[in-house]
Amino acid sequence: MVKRAQTQSQTEIQPPSPPESTEMATVNVSKKSPNFSKIPFRARKVRKLSSKSPIGEVSVSVLDSSKSVAISISETPPLKLSTVLPKTLKPLTSKPEIELALDYLRSSDPLLATLIDSHPAPEFKSDSLPFQSLSRSIIYQQLASKAANSIYARFVTLCGGESLVHPDSVSSLSAQKLRQVGVSGRKASYLHDLAEKFSNGCLSDSSILAMDDESLLTMLTMVKGIGAWTVHMFMIFSLHRPDVLPVGDLGVRKGVQRLYGLKELPRPLEMEKLCEKWKPYRTVGAWYMWRLMDPPKPKAEEISSTS
Incomplete structure (x- = not known):
C-alpha cells in the first residue's frame, strides 16, 4: 500500500484592507514528494x-x-447614518447644537419631523448655578406660576439677592422666616436639607455639572422633596442635558399619546420604547411634546372681535 507523504504548510494572511476594498492574497504552497508522483487534491x-x-x-x-x-x-462597508453624531454630546446651549438635534430627529422619526417643521426651534436659557436652580425648583413645586413667582421673589429678597442664594444663607433662615414669605414648613425642611448636603460636601455646583445623568438622578433624589420629575426638569431647563426623557411628566405623556395615536396614556416603560428612536436627543423630543399639547393661540382678528 502506498502511504501518502505528510505535508506541512504555513499560510500567512495579511490584515484586511480598509472598508469597501477587496484584496486578493496569493500564497504558494510547496509540497515535497521526491518518491511519489503528484497526487491531485479534490477541489x-x-x-x-x-x-x-x-x-x-x-x-x-x-x-x-x-x-x-x-x-x-x-x-462589508459599514451602514451610513443620515446624520453623523459627535462623540461627546454638548449641552443644548447653542444654535448649532440644537440644529444638529433637529436634523437627527427629523431623520429618525417622520411624525416628529412634521411637528418640528410646524413649530419654532427650542431655546434653553439659564444662568443660575445648580444650588440656586434647585432651590427655585423646590419652591415652585405644586404651585401655579403666578403664586410661585411671587413667593420666589420674596425668598430671593430674604436671602439678599439671587446671587446670595447659597447654602450658608439658606441655612441661616429659620422655618418661621421662610413661612413669612410664603414657603411652607415642609418646603422649608427641603431647602434646609438641600443646603446641608451642599455644606457637608455631599453635593456641590461643580460635582453636579460633572456628573452623568444616571449619577445625578441618584444623588439628587437623596435630597428631601426632590424626586425624579424635579431632577428631569432641572437637567432639561437648568443643565440643558440633551438626552432626558421625563417619563413621569403628564404633558410629555399626553404628547406621545397624541403623536402616535395611542388609546391610552403610555406608561414609563412604554414611553422608553416609543421614544427610543429619539436618542440621544430625547430632551428636544420632549420639548416638542409640550408644544404639541399647548393650547392653540387665538389669532389677532379673534382677539379684536372679543374685546
Whole structure:
C-alpha cells in the first residue's frame, strides 16, 4: 500500500484592507514528494464565514497541490447614518447644537419631523448655578406660576439677592422666616436639607455639572422633596442635558399619546420604547411634546372681535 507523504504548510494572511476594498492574497504552497508522483487534491468547496464577522467574508479554495491557494478577503462597508453624531454630546446651549438635534430627529422619526417643521426651534436659557436652580425648583413645586413667582421673589429678597442664594444663607433662615414669605414648613425642611448636603460636601455646583445623568438622578433624589420629575426638569431647563426623557411628566405623556395615536396614556416603560428612536436627543423630543399639547393661540382678528 502506498502511504501518502505528510505535508506541512504555513499560510500567512495579511490584515484586511480598509472598508469597501477587496484584496486578493496569493500564497504558494510547496509540497515535497521526491518518491511519489503528484497526487491531485479534490477541489474543496468554498468556505464562508458568517456575515456577522467583523472582517466580512473570507473564502478559501484549494484547486491542486501544485497550484496556489487563493484567499479572498472582503469587508462589508459599514451602514451610513443620515446624520453623523459627535462623540461627546454638548449641552443644548447653542444654535448649532440644537440644529444638529433637529436634523437627527427629523431623520429618525417622520411624525416628529412634521411637528418640528410646524413649530419654532427650542431655546434653553439659564444662568443660575445648580444650588440656586434647585432651590427655585423646590419652591415652585405644586404651585401655579403666578403664586410661585411671587413667593420666589420674596425668598430671593430674604436671602439678599439671587446671587446670595447659597447654602450658608439658606441655612441661616429659620422655618418661621421662610413661612413669612410664603414657603411652607415642609418646603422649608427641603431647602434646609438641600443646603446641608451642599455644606457637608455631599453635593456641590461643580460635582453636579460633572456628573452623568444616571449619577445625578441618584444623588439628587437623596435630597428631601426632590424626586425624579424635579431632577428631569432641572437637567432639561437648568443643565440643558440633551438626552432626558421625563417619563413621569403628564404633558410629555399626553404628547406621545397624541403623536402616535395611542388609546391610552403610555406608561414609563412604554414611553422608553416609543421614544427610543429619539436618542440621544430625547430632551428636544420632549420639548416638542409640550408644544404639541399647548393650547392653540387665538389669532389677532379673534382677539379684536372679543374685546
